[in-house]
Amino acid sequence: MQSTSAASGVETPEGPDAVAARIAENALSAVAELASINPAQLSANALLTYVGVLGNIARLVEGRQIGNVGDIARRSDTDAGFEGLAARHGSSSPTGLFEKITGVKNSTAHRYSKVAEQTTPRVSDTGLPLDPMFTQTADALAEGTIGLDVAEVITSALAPVLSRVAPEQADWAENTLLGNATGAYGEIPVTADALRQQARMFCVALDPDGVEPTAEELHQARALLFRHQDDGSMRITGTLSPEQAAQVTPVFDAFMSKRTSPKFMETEELAAHGEEPEARSKQQERADVFTPKQRLALIARDGGTCVAADCDIPAWLCEAHHVHGWAKDGKTDTTNGVMLCWWHHRLVERGEWSLTRDNTGQPRLVPPDWYVNRRYLGRRRKPGDDNDTGPDPGRDTRPRT
Numbered sequence: 001m002q003s004t005s006a007a008s009g010v011e012t013p014e015g016p017d018a019v020a021a022r023i024a025e026n027a028l029s030a031v032a033e034l035a036s037i038n039p040a041q042l043s044a045n046a047l048l049t050y051v052g053v054l055g056n057i058a059r060l061v062e063g064r065q066i067g068n069v070g071d072i073a074r075r076s077d078t079d080a081g082f083e084g085l086a087a088r089h090g091s092s093s094p095t096g097l098f099e100k101i102t103g104v105k106n107s108t109a110h111r112y113s114k115v116a117e118q119t120t121p122r123v124s125d126t127g128l129p130l131d132p133m134f135t136q137t138a139d140a141l142a143e144g145t146i147g148l149d150v151a152e153v154i155t156s157a158l159a160p161v162l163s164r165v166a167p168e169q170a171d172w173a174e175n176t177l178l179g180n181a182t183g184a185y186g187e188i189p190v191t192a193d194a195l196r197q198q199a200r201m202f203c204v205a206l207d208p209d210g211v212e213p214t215a216e217e218l219h220q221a222r223a224l225l226f227r228h229q230d231d232g233s234m235r236i237t238g239t240l241s242p243e244q245a246a247q248v249t250p251v252f253d254a255f256m257s258k259r260t261s262p263k264f265m266e267t268e269e270l271a272a273h274g275e276e277p278e279a280r281s282k283q284q285e286r287a288d289v290f291t292p293k294q295r296l297a298l299i300a301r302d303g304g305t306c307v308a309a310d311c312d313i314p315a316w317l318c319e320a321h322h323v324h325g326w327a328k329d330g331k332t333d334t335t336n337g338v339m340l341c342w343w344h345h346r347l348v349e350r351g352e353w354s355l356t357r358d359n360t361g362q363p364r365l366v367p368p369d370w371y372v373n374r375r376y377l378g379r380r381r382k383p384g385d386d387n388d389t390g391p392d393p394g395r396d397t398r399p400r401t
C-alpha cells in the first residue's frame with residue numbers, strides 16, 4: 001500500500017509492516033557503524049563503558065527476539081496443520097524456522113523457544129488470550145534490563161514449582177531474583193551464574209518437598225572422594241549438588257586462588273599507582289593489622305562475609321581494611337575497619353572502587369560508573385518494603401498453572 005494519497009493530499013499512516021522494516025533497518029545501520037570503533041584506541045574507562053552499552057543493546061535485541069519466537073510459535077500452532085507458519089516454510093517446528101532465519105544453532109533456538117513459552121502471551125484452551133506465565137520477567141526483557149541468560153535462569157528454576165506455591169510467593173521470588181540480577185535495589189547486579197544458584201536455593205525454600213535431587217545428582221554426590229596421595233597431598237574428585245556448590249565455591253575461591261594469600265603492595269606497584277613507598281618494615285606492617293578480637297568485632301557488626309554486596313567470601317577468609325588509610329593517620333580500631341576479601345580489598349587499595357558508609361553507618365563499596373550500567377525504565381520495588389501493599393487485590397490468586 002502507498003503511504004500517500006495524491007487525490008486527498010493527506011498522508012495515510014504508515015502500516016505496522018513498514019514501521020517494523022524502517023526501525024529495524026535504521027537500528028541495523030546504527031549498529032553496523034560500531035565497526036568503525038577500534039577498542040584498542042579507547043581509554044580503559046571508555047572501553048568498559050562501551051562494552052556495557054553494547055551489553056544493553058544485546059539484551060534489548062534478545063528480548064525482542066524472544067517475543068518474536070513466541071509469535072512464530074503461536075502462528076505455527078499444530079492445529080493449523082500445513083497452514084501453520086513453520087510448516088508453510090518447510091520447518092517441522094517454530095524453533096527450526098527461527099534457526100533457519102537467524103543462523104543460530106539448534107540448542108540456542110531451543111533456549112529462545114523455552115523462554116518465549118514462559119514470557120510471552122499465551123492462548124487458553126478455549127482460545128482466550130492469557131498473560132505470560134512470568135509477567136515481571138517479560139517486562140524486564142522488554143526494558144532490556146535482562147537478556148536471554150537471566151530470563152532462562154529465572155523461568156527454568158521457578159517454572160517447576162509454580163503450581164505448588166502461593167502466587168504471592170512466586171511473585172516475590174521472581175521479583176527478588178530480577179532485582180538481584182539487575183541491581184534494581186541499588187545493589188551491584190549478581191552474575192547469571194550466581195543467580196542460578198540463588199534461584200535453586202529459593203526453590204528449595206519455597207517447595208522443600210518438591211525439589212528432590214535427581215537420581216543423577218545423588219549418584220554424583222556419592223562419588224565425591226578424598227584420596228590421600230603418597231606425597232602427603234590429597235586428591236579430590238566428584239561432583240557437588242547445586243546447594244553444596246553454592247556453599248563450597250566461595251570458600252575455594254577465597255582459599256585456593258593465588259589472589260587470596262594476604263599480600264601487600266610492592267614498592268614498584270605503589271609507585272605505579274602514585275602512592276608513597278611503604279615506610280614501615282614488613283613486621284611493622286603486619287603489626288598494624290587488626291587483632292583477632294577486633295576482627296571478630298568487625299564480623300559481628302558487618303555480617304559474616306566480605307562487605308561487598310554481591311560477595312560471598314566468608315569473613316574468616318577476609319582481611320580487615322582501614323576505611324581511612326594507615327598512611328593518612330587512619331586508626332587501627334573497629335570504628336575504622338571493615339572486612340574485605342582479597343579481591344575487593346585490592347580494588348579499594350588501587351582506587352578502582354571506593355568505600356563509604358551509608359546513612360545508617362553501614363560500610364558500602366561503590367563501583368565505578370561503568371560497572372552498574374543497566375538502563376532502567378523503572379525502578380523495581382523491593383519486596384517487603386514498607387510501602388509494599390502486597391499483591392494487587394484484583395489479581396487472580398490461584399496458583400499459576
Ligand SMILES: [Zn+2]
Nearest residue numbers: 306311341344
Ligand atoms: Zn569480596
